[in-house]
Amino acid sequence: MKVLQGLLVKIGETGLRLDTPSRGRELSLISHAHRDHVPDRFSRIISTPETASILNLFQNRNRFEKLLRYGERVRIGGAEVSAHPSGHVMGSSQFLIEDGEERLVYTGDLNTYDSLILEGAKPIEADILIIEATYGSPRYIFPKREEVYARIVRWILETIRSGEIPAFKVYALGKAQEIIGLVNAYLNIPVVVSWTISRINERLSEHGLKLSYLPIYSPEGIEAFRSGECVYISNKRVNPPSKRRLRWGIATGWALRYRFGSYDAAFPLSGHADYPGLVSYVEECGAKKIYLVYGFAEEFSRHLRRRGFDADALRA
Numbered sequence: 001m002k003v004l005q006g007l008l009v010k011i012g013e014t015g016l017r018l019d020t021p022s023r024g025r026e027l028s029l030i031s032h033a034h035r036d037h038v039p040d041r042f043s044r045i046i047s048t049p050e051t052a053s054i055l056n057l058f059q060n061r062n063r064f065e066k067l068l069r070y071g072e073r074v075r076i077g078g079a080e081v082s083a084h085p086s087g088h089v090m091g092s093s094q095f096l097i098e099d100g101e102e103r104l105v106y107t108g109d110l111n112t113y114d115s116l117i118l119e120g121a122k123p124i125e126a127d128i129l130i131i132e133a134t135y136g137s138p139r140y141i142f143p144k145r146e147e148v149y150a151r152i153v154r155w156i157l158e159t160i161r162s163g164e165i166p167a168f169k170v171y172a173l174g175k176a177q178e179i180i181g182l183v184n185a186y187l188n189i190p191v192v193v194s195w196t197i198s199r200i201n202e203r204l205s206e207h208g209l210k211l212s213y214l215p216i217y218s219p220e221g222i223e224a225f226r227s228g229e230c231v232y233i234s235n236k237r238v239n240p241p242s243k244r245r246l247r248w249g250i251a252t253g254w255a256l257r258y259r260f261g262s263y264d265a266a267f268p269l270s271g272h273a274d275y276p277g278l279v280s281y282v283e284e285c286g287a288k289k290i291y292l293v294y295g296f297a298e299e300f301s302r303h304l305r306r307r308g309f310d311a312d313a314l315r316a
Contacts, residue, residue: 001079001097001099001101001102001104001128003104003128003130003291003314005314005315006020006315006316007019007020007106007130007293007314007316008020008026009097009104009106011077011078011079011097011099012077012078012099013077013078014076014077014078014079015027016028016029016076016079016081016097017029017043018031018095018106018108018130019031019037019038019108019316020039020316021039021040021041021042021043022039022043022044022045026044027044027045027046027065027076028043028044028045028046028062029045029046029047029081029095029106030045030046030047030051030055031047031051031086031088031092031093031094031095031106031107031108031109032051032086032088032089032091032092032093032108032109032173033047033050033051033054033055033089033091033173034089034109034171034173034174037108037109038055038059038062039062041061042061042062042063043062043063044062044063044065045062045063045064045065046064046065046066046067046068046074046076046081047064047067047068047083047091047093048067048068048069048070048083048091048092048093049067049069049091049207050090050091050203050204050207051091051092051093052064052067053091053203053204053206053207054091054173054200054203054204057199057200057203068081068082068083068093069083070083070084070085070093071083071084078099078100079097079098079099080097080098080099081095081096081097081098082095082096082098083095083096084096084121084122084124085118085119085121085122086107086108086109086110086111086121087110087111087112087113087114087115087118087119087120087121087271087273088108088109088110088111088118088121088174088271088272089109089118089171089173089174089177089271090117090118090173090174090177090204090207090209091204091207092108092109093108094106094107094108094110094121094124095108096124096126102127102128103124103125103126103127103128104126104127104128104129104130105124105126105128105129105130105131105285105287106130107121107129107130107131107132107281108132109132109134109271109272110131110132110272110273110277110278110281111270111271111272111273111277112273112277112278112280112281113145113273113277114145115145115178116149116178116181116182116185117177117178117181117209120277121273121281123280123281123284123285124285125285125286126285126286126287127287127288127289128287128288128289128290128291129282129285129287129289129290129291130290130291130293130314131278131281131282131290131291131292131293132272132278132292132293132294132295133278133292133293133294133295133296133297133299133300133301133313134253134272134294134295134296135253135270135272135273135274135275135278135295135296136275136278136292136295136296136297136299136300136303137275137296137299137300138275138303139257139275140253140256140257140274140275141274141275141276142253142256142268142270142274143268145269148267148268148269149182149186149269151267152179152182152249152251152267152269153182153186153187155249155265155267156183156187156189156231157187159247159264160189160228160229162247163228163244164228164244164245164246164247165225165228165230165231165232165242165244165245165246165247166231166232166246166247166249167231167232167233167234167239167246167247167248167249168231168232168233168234168248168249168250168251169234169235169236169237169248169249169250169263170233170234170235170250170251171235171271172194172196172197172200172235173200174271175251175252175269175271176193176197176200176201176233176235177200177201177204177209177211178269178271179231179233179251180193180201180211180212180213180233181211183231184211184212187231189229189230189231190212190213190214190224190229190230190231191211191212191213191214191230191231191232191233192213192214192215192216192221192224192225192230192231192232192233193213193214193215193216193221193232193233193234194216194233194234194235194236194238195215195216195217196235196236197213197233197234197235198213198215198216198217201213213233214230216232216234216240225240225242226242226243228242228243228244232246247264247265248263248264248265249263249264249265249266249267250263250265250266250267251266251267251268251269252266252267252268252269252270253268253269253270253272253274254268255267255268255269256268275300278300279303279304279307282304282309288310289310289311290304290309290310290311290312291311291312291313291314292304292311292312292313292314293313293314293316294316297313297314298313300313301313
């Protein structure tokens with residue numbers, strides 16, 4: 001089994017691309033439906049049903065060769081491929097590739113911590129590990145998720161008490177569902193969502209995710225928004241017509257170290273593992289060779305080598 005630059009895994013004549021476009025007879029293993037992990041040209045794809053469902057909402061240029069549920073296996077040439085939860089967004093997957101001699105794990109975007117809507121990813125035993133390093137720097141150690149949740153809830157209540165509407169600009173897939181779930185769990189306040197988030201929620205409900213929300217374009221959503229007693233969640237920072245001021249918050253792991261001065265509040269809530277989470281995964285999976293991709297790949301590879309691991313950054 002060979003790992004080549006450009007996130008290509010070769011098993012004999014079989015070529016598997018990891019979150020990158022396939023060429024010729026190759027196949028692309030797509031870990032989740034965020035745009036930066038989706039091929040920008042025609043590709044033959046293997047993904048989970050949830051990922052395929054979201055991708056089909058917005059583009060149809062690709063062909064889905066196989067939809068893999070968690071734990072399901074498929075034979076591709078000289079390899080066997082299976083999908084496993086990565087904890088990043090609903091339907092996101094790690095891929096285990098086995099050729100009878102070696103086990104390779106590609107994590108995709110990885111979150112090792114439980115959230116309100118997803119369980120954290122579990123390490124998979126591997127000989128070769130390709131792991132993301134978005135926050136692969138010791139500078140990124142996130143607060144406990146429960147603490148961030150508490151800060152968000154307090155800010156929502158304070159904003160409503162001040163006569164303003166709390167609004168969040170977040171990823172339509174992932175963070176949006178988590179914050180809706182947070183408000184549903186701890187506050188008796190309606191959640192109004194943008195068109196894109198509503199469409200994604202509709203698809204995810206077909207796969208078992210149940211959330212309470214009102215689309216902004218529905219009569220109920222318009223009424224709740226006009227009343228001001230609601231939380232607004234959007235993937236774009238656009239103010240719908242309202243007599244009340246919107247106070248905008250953002251939820252991202254980068255808020256741990258960077259100021260978002262144009263926002264009223266910023267919360268370090270991430271769909272990725274922080275540095276300790278990534279290190280723990282590496283230690284538990286037992287890989288002999290480790291490749292780092294994305295984010296702090298170079299820095300993380302140096303830290304791992306100091307810990308005695310055979311680690312190198314890989315160009316995606």
